[in-house]
Amino acid sequence: MADAVLGYVVQRVGDLLIDEAVFLYKVKDQVEWLKRELRAMECFLKDADTKSKGDESVKNWVRDVREIAHQAEDLVESYVLDAERKRRRRKSFILTTVCCRLPPPNDFIVLHKFGNEIEAIRAKIDEINGRRSTYGIENLGGEPRRQIDKTVRERRRVVLHAPDTDLIGMDEEKDKILGHLLDGSKKKRSMISIVGMGGLGKTTLAKRVFNEARAKFGHSVWIDVSQQYSPESLLRDILRKLTVTGVKELEEMTRAQCEEKLYETLEAENYLFVMDDVWDTEVWKILSRHLPDAQNGSRVLITSRSVDVARSADPSAPLLELRLLSEEESGELLSKKAFPNQENIEAVCSEPMRDVGKEIARNCGGLPLALVVLGGLLSTKDPSLGAWRRLAETLVWENMEEGRVCLDILALSYEDLPRHLKCCFLYFSSLPKDFKINVDKLIRLWIAEGFVERRAGETLEETAEGYLGELVQRCMVILVRDDFWAKCRIHDLLHDFTCTEAKEVGFLVSHGIRDDGGASQLDSSVRRLSLQGAKGSYWDSKSTPRLRTLLSFGTRHEFGTNRTFPFLCLKLLRVVDLEGAPIAELPEQVGDLIHLRYLGLKDTEIDSLPSSLRKLRHLQCLNAEGTRIRTMPRVLWKIEALRQVIVPDEVEAEVVEGGLLRNLQVLRDVRAGRWIDSCFGSLTSLRELEISWIKDYHHPALSSWLPELPRLKKLGLRGESIPDCLWTSSSFSSLQVLTLGGEVRRPPQQSSSGGDQWPPNLTQLILWKTSLGQDSIAALEELPELKYLYLGPGSYKGNEMICSRGGFPQLESLVLDSLSPLERWVAEAGAMPRLRSLFISCKTLKMLPEGLQDMAALKRLVLWGMSPEICSRAEKEGEDWPKIQHIPSITILE
Secondary structure (H helix, E strand, O other): OHHHHHHHHHHHHHHHHHHOHHHHHHHHHHHHHHHHHHHHHHOOHHHHHHHOOOOHHHHHHHHHHHHHHHHHHHHHHHHHHHHHHHHHHHHHHHHHOOOOOOOOOOOHHHHHHHHHHHHHHHHHHHHHHHHHHHHOOOOOOOOOOOOOOHHHHHHHHHHHHOOOOOOOOOHHHHHHHHHHHOOOOOOOOEEEEEEOOOOOOHHHHHHHHHHHHHHHOOEEEEEEOOOOOOHHHHHHHHHHHHOOOOHHHHHHOOHHHHHHHHHHHHHOOOEEEEEEEEOOOHHHHHHHHHOOOOOOOOEEEEEEOOHHHHHHHOOOOOEEEOOOOOHHHHHHHHHHHHOOOOOOHHHOOOHHHHHHHHHHHHHOOOOHHHHHHHHHHHHOOOOOHHHHHHHHHHOOOOOOOOOHHHHHHHHHHHHOOOHHHHHHHHHHHHOOOOOOEEHHHHHHHHHHHOOOOOOOOOOHHHHHHHHHHHHHHOOOOEEEEEOOEEEEEOOHHHHHHHHHHHHHOOOOEEEOEOOOOOEOOOOOOOOEEEEEOOOOOOOOHHHOOOOOEEEEEOOOOOOOOOOEOOOOOOOOOOEEEOOOOOOOEOOHHHHHOOOOOEEEOOOOOOOOOOHHHHHOOOOOEEEOOOOOOOOOOHHHHHOOOOOEEEOOOOOEOOOOOOOOOOOOOEEEEEEOOOHHHHOOOOOOOOOEEEEEEEOHHHHHHHHHHHHHOOOOOEEEEEEEEOOOHHHHOOOOOOOOEEEEEEEOOOOOOOHHHOOOOOOOOOOEEEEEOOOEOHHHHHHHHOOOOOOEEEEOOOOEOOOEEEEOOOOOOOOOEEEEEOOOOOOEEEEOOOOOOOOOEEEEEOOOOOOOOHHHHHOOOOOEEEEEOOOHHHHHHHOOOOOOHHHHOOOOEEEEEO
């Protein structure tokens, strides 16, 4: 990993030479020399990394190389910062002084200091190079550039959108757990535990059981516990999933109030309560007395690595210890991951290759996670006997301790990553365990960090999406969908691995509450810091003067008594994300953070932005969603580097003319206004756009401007009505996600009618207040790529809706929410053949459609807020039961 860290720093110094040419011209030769020396040292790190596994002296040499690289980066960035300060003072001096005869500031002192520090680094490099020869560290050459063919790229695209349904060798265990949970003869609250070492598939099994059983319970709750938790955060997380209590109200509730509300909520109906990844006995002690036993068949399911933890909750409860997979099951799982979406594996995998695959699978010891990760690694290799044999020979299987197999395979998969992907993968160490991060946010952070290289013909965002796709392809990252958003996470064992590796190479430090109530120790070498823990922890920003990145995840760290931005002493910050932190003020001095690229203020209490933002000429991303800001400073729209701006709802943009925002990719939640008339030619790079408060008089400008955005992939329009240009223009072929909240006065029609059409390549469509009729639904059915459809309040005006045979060929998820006029829904046989999830909330609906019984792919049905009549029809023995009895998961919430 040290070569990846150094490679990043070398790239950073090179970028500074380009980006900061004005400031570095006087020391350009010295900086070029630094870059060349660091590049030369980089060539030896691959050999040093290998030899450092058993040699402490070599490990120290690698550490020294990394440290000198960071010193070089600090030196160059500090020089740029100082030069910028002098430039500003000189400009102020000229503007404010007319008669003063004092000379302008002298740069000789700064240049002399820079020269002395360069000489100190030169001496250190000479000493490090001398020790390299002593330790016999050789130049293994640079990393070969990886060529990714179109087949592999297509595999990754499919994997990014395919649900992971693998559950091999656990059918018997699944049936046993379901039998216990659904045993109607046992009225007393009871529990069952799944126990096993990390990587055995406890969470996978529990999740499958949860999805199949939840329909039988009035309440169903899943909570991720993990090692770091607080009672208050657990209670609030549970209530957030059980009730409609607002975030602010939950935050203001005391622990006692949370406990009381939890008991009252669960007492009314039976419940299924799952606690995943429990590490200690205290969790059950905290929660058990607030989980009532009303003798109504309530159940609790626990997963843990510890038998003692499971037994301490209830010694008499059944305990299921997961077994390792058999050789046959191991081979099946490995093959599925090595050849994703390939039904006939024998057609692409020769018999000798299958024999090697069996050997690899056998040596994984039946551990599912090891098989999944190694299968993902094989999927990136050339499907040849030689490539598979080389991989099999890479692992030293002999004398492996049981339990070390998975970690060694994780290390192998990590080492096989290209250098740029190592940094991206290690970034997951900044997240709390089991945390799901928004894919878009992760990509923006990678770009701001400088991990994403520029490729011809691709935007940085498209390249970053490819990076994530490869990590998913390798089964090192898991994609999940949460509401409308794509999110991702990593397995807890992989998370442990990233945290250990990140700390070892000085990549990132996580700072939070330890089990003993103290805080992890920080030192001056920390460059990336992740604040975690619901209670927060003490951190003095002066203790980390070299900090470049600060991330906050769910922490309530009190940032000073006046709740102001606390990092003004950290002049070299590049990435700051304070989502949800209790900060109310962003001072004028924030403009001094001239290296800042990412500023995340989502859900903070900030109510204004200072005009000094104009100084942040490198700022790429500003997220002010959910803040109290009502106006944005006009100077913001003059920052040419901006790639993403998310403003609070109701804020009007003041986009300036002149093409300054040619790099802007995302503009979200902005209010319609005069800026629409003046932005022609300025925002041609937009990929995502959301505009609210649209009035009829905005239509002409929108109809002229929107078709001129050739790269637009996501579009959201909300207001009185929706402009017709979306279906009258052929310019929206690249549009994939569309959200409309307003009346559609000239709706699209079926292609056979020759009328206007929906954008042809939509994959996700969200509608409310659109007042569409049956003709528009018939037109929607023809969309060949549509996978997600949300029909919200006011989206459909008819009392009957018909989905015809063969309609919605790719639809996977459908939500019908508060369609108050709808009384009859007809789904003909053959409609929606790929539908997996169906959510219905329509009080006026009289019955479920007959066509549901033909939807073999349907795995989940949720009915909520429905009339008592239709709920009774959907129960067992009800009139609609034959239509839905084949669906594994059915939830009815009146």
